[in-house]
Amino acid sequence: MTDDALRYWTWAEFNDKVTELLPQDSQRIGLDKYIPNLIRQAVLDLQDFVPGFRKRHETLYYPGDFAVDGAASVGTLPPHADICEAWLWSMERNKRFSVENFKWQDRFKLVNQLEGDYAGSDYIVLTQASFASIEISNRLLAMTGVKRVALMAVDRAGHTFYFYPQIIKGWLLSIFWDGRKFDWKDDELVQFGEEEAWAVSSWVRAKIAMEVDRDQQRHDAIMRDYAVKRTNLFIFHKEKGKLKHN
Numbered sequence: 317m318t319d320d321a322l323r324y325w326t327w328a329e330f331n332d333k334v335t336e337l338l339p340q341d342s343q344r345i346g347l348d349k350y351i352p353n354l355i356r357q358a359v360l361d362l363q364d365f366v367p368g369f370r371k372r373h374e375t376l377y378y379p380g381d382f383a384v385d386g387a388a389s390v391g392t393l394p395p396h397a398d399i400c401e402a403w404l405w406s407m408e409r410n411k412r413f414s415v416e417n418f419k420w421q422d423r424f425k426l427v428n429q430l431e432g433d434y435a436g437s438d439y440i441v442l443t444q445a446s447f448a449s450i451e452i453s454n455r456l457l458a459m460t461g462v463k464r465v466a467l468m469a470v471d472r473a474g475h476t477f478y479f480y481p482q483i484i485k486g487w488l489l490s491i492f493w494d495g496r497k498f499d500w501k502d503d504e505l506v507q508f509g510e511e512e513a514w515a516v517s518s519w520v521r522a523k524i525a526m527e528v529d530r531d532q533q534r535h536d537a538i539m540r541d542y543a544v545k546r547t548n549l550f551i552f553h554k555e556k557g558k559l560k561h562n
Contacts (some may be wrong), residue, residue: 321395327501354520358510363497370552372494373493374505375394375491376489384482385427387428388479392475394498397494399493402489404489407486418468419469420469484560502507513544522535522538
């Protein structure tokens, strides 16, 4: 397999692939904003039909996505998100740091900044001051088996979270979660590949046939093709979750 086949596409790359499969429609005047909306609607439909597409979404948070409360950043989770894992990323160094759970009732300790560096026996909490000297401190910590981490406190409703240290320029938070996703940033990873792109392109062509060309017959024919592709994706993902026996 090629490297491209082994890695996830970003949302922008997936959109580009679907557009490549629309050689005529993508060149039509006035559809440059309509087609991305149709791609989004098709993916929402696939999520409703294929349970596997509601797993391990990635949402990226940049400094501008947060409110600031003291020493912490305050963010909002996607609706009904079931968090799987989270990572703090240094974009400059392309390096990630793990994120540990913190009790919601103790969140104001993050706002007021934790007293001392230690928050646990096996890790040391990152601070804004430590960002500048992160490489040196990491090498020293590696010698003792201690790792640097960030902290995240999520409310019981799964809506709001406090994050420490405060996210600053050059850093981002990556959260992976299960649920139904409604919107994507261009650089967020998606679990959609070649087969999904073909299915989505059929949906897009069908909607253009109906809404733009007013061609009911062509719309119905393409939607039948889409239904077959969608069913094949459902079967594939259902079989992928089963144990294989020799």
